[in-house]
Amino acid sequence: MLSYLVRRIPSAVGVLFAASFLIFLMLRLIPGDPVDALAGQDATQESRDAIRADLGLDKPFWSQYVSWLGGLFRLDLGQSYRIGGDVGDLLRNGALNTVVLTVAALLIALVLALVTSLVAVIRDSRWLNAALNAVNTIGLALPTFASGLLLVLVFAVVFPLLPSGGTPPEGYLARPDISVQYLLLPAFCLALPVWAGLSRFLTEALRSQLRQPYITTARAAGVSRTRLVVRHALPNALPSAVTVLGIQVGTLLGGAVLVEQIFTWPGLGSLIELAISGRDYPVVQVLLLLSVAVFVVTQLLTDVLQAWLDPRIRIGGAR
């Protein structure tokens, strides 16, 4: 197993090296110059030259690349050109906010999907099903920017119950009651399509289980419908729902970019948007490389997991 893992690591490192070079090169090929973005329209050529030298952008391409790579090995992610500050600090703050938001959204989606699916299957009422179907369809069809603005309008403007955006002023832990209120609208907005998709899938999976012979037997033994669904059908329906949830997590992370904009949530999504528009090379480079690294590590773990579960893969790999 260990030797299998060791064999896979060089290719993963190779991919990361190649990605680092491509990212570095591509950023310098796209139109737009960080010096222009920083200097402003009225700056003289003398100012531009001074800023370029100050940022080290007057050095040869290879020198800049090696210097950046060397910094990465020393865990020095560099200084942001335009946003300002240490790239590592920017990344940590943004990542914390994005993780809090996505985890909260995931929890909301999970709980809501579980509750609505169970209620729909246990009650099996025509009207209830129709209502839940309608909610699911809206949840799936409504784009995040529309649902976000709608939520703000209703819960922050017309009925000012919750903040319209921003993060808790004193951090997440100092005042949990306040933090929950700040999180509710953006997390619910992000959770909406995931809840709708998951709820629809879980409801169908539960109904499919209810048609199985073991359920008929249990029903004949006088087991109540609630117990049948919760104790017997749900455990068998959950594994496939977890697979769907795994796919939905990707949707969640992608959706976070938009939701962060709507709710002024300073996470990684808004950070990368800001960095790209200002041609803030050090920030964009690290964020793109990080996304590649996450993908590579996930692939590596998946391969290892599969090899662990299926010995044929290990053997095949040994040949």
Next chain:
Amino acid sequence: MNVPHRQAWLRLLTAAVALCLLSACTSAVGEQARRRSSGEPVDGGTLRVAALTDLIPASVFGQSSNGGNAVIGLVYDSLVEYPHDSLEARPALATSWKVAKDGRSIHLELRDDVRFHDGKPFTSEDVKFSIRTIADPKWAVQLQRTAAAVTGFDTSDPHAITLTFDRPLSNILDLLDIVPIVDKDTFSQVKAGTGYNGTGAFRFDEWKPNSEISFSRNDDYWGGKPHLDGVDVKIVPDPQAQAAGIRSGQYDLLLGATARDAETFSKDPKYEVLDFEGATQQTYVGFNLKNPDLKDVRLRQAVAFAVDRERILDEVYRGEGIAQNLSWSPGSPAYDEKAAHHYDRDVDKARELVDGLGSVASLPLQYIAGDPTAEAVAQIVQANLDDVGITVDLEPVEYAQMYQRLVGADYDGLWIFGHTYAQYTPATLPVSAYPFNAEHNASNFLSPGYAAHADQAWAAAAPDGPKAKRAYAGLNADMVDNVWLTDLVTFWPRLVTTSAIHDIDYTKRTELIARDAWKDQ
């Protein structure tokens, strides 16, 4: 797989109810809601500001951003201050000043009761350091050329300074109004965004990139203790989110309301909209003279006659501004009403000019992608030009590329952008505002006559004297005759506040001033 039994469900339900109750303990919105009005200035409270754009430490003195302007306006003082509606400088850190007859020096008496936030006394050495900082090209400050022309500093008296110039500078007071007085000893913190040590009414506390900037009251402020306890600037890049935030009680003041939002808020007694007419900005159509068609001045004049500035002012800027083809506001010494309206819409004249050209190729019109104001202006311009037989293709361009093309004077044909600096001494526009720069500009327009007029305006000892006025007349004639760009609308920032906020002020450069501001308790 085990299924949670009834007790587990009950526990989950209890936890959910407990969380709901916990949430109900204190309302985040309730905590933000403003308090009752008392009518008289009172001390206390924090001003909560929503800003569109964050502080950019590496260009805090050069490029305008809401966050950067808040830092400059709140933390720093300048030597003199211009009122909104004139160029009659008022004392600030300088109590009096005298410009030499030949215009080659200025002597300033300085306040002797001023300290920086860290307790260090303010002296003439700080003035010297501040002007030298602005003269450093690295900071890309618009008045860098003027600052660089200050070559002598007599700092023998800590409370007076004499500045000497290598040429007469008619806009020296512009420089003294714009230069923030910084502290040499702590200046290294500025570029990192970790510290801003000034003499202003508020101390800089902390900056969280892409999130917020916080300030607290300077109790020892030389102009008297401010009323507010502090100012919190939140970065809210979406104008819609800003509008929702002020309505929900989250913010007291918006720095990024759209013209339409400002109009809506102005009709609601719960809000106030403050116009800062002295801090003017302009939207213009530029022409790249390297485009073979646009080399012919008749085509540029046809465009200038064809655009419907009044419609742009009404529809896009909701009537808040001035529709004119030159940048000077009526209070400027260079203002000439006839020249400013030379290109008032005249479709017949535009058609006549186009007919005289024979066939006109389709022209690209570039503007900032995703900017609703630029997009609306571009669509109106396109329709106006179509009326006179000029076809333009709209080309939205990403912001960073728009800058690159502007700086590289590399637009394909026409473009729409904004500029400022017409609110200062007229010489500042052709010397410091890039679209008008006589030596190098985005239109690739070079004219010895224009350069001479710009130089004469800059060298005039008295900015409103007869010599200067002759130079301004020359500049106006150059702009009207050559039309390398044509202004569409002169407008000013509109600040939205709740009616609980009073006495907010702004500099000509749109920097936030809150030293007299107060909040209802």
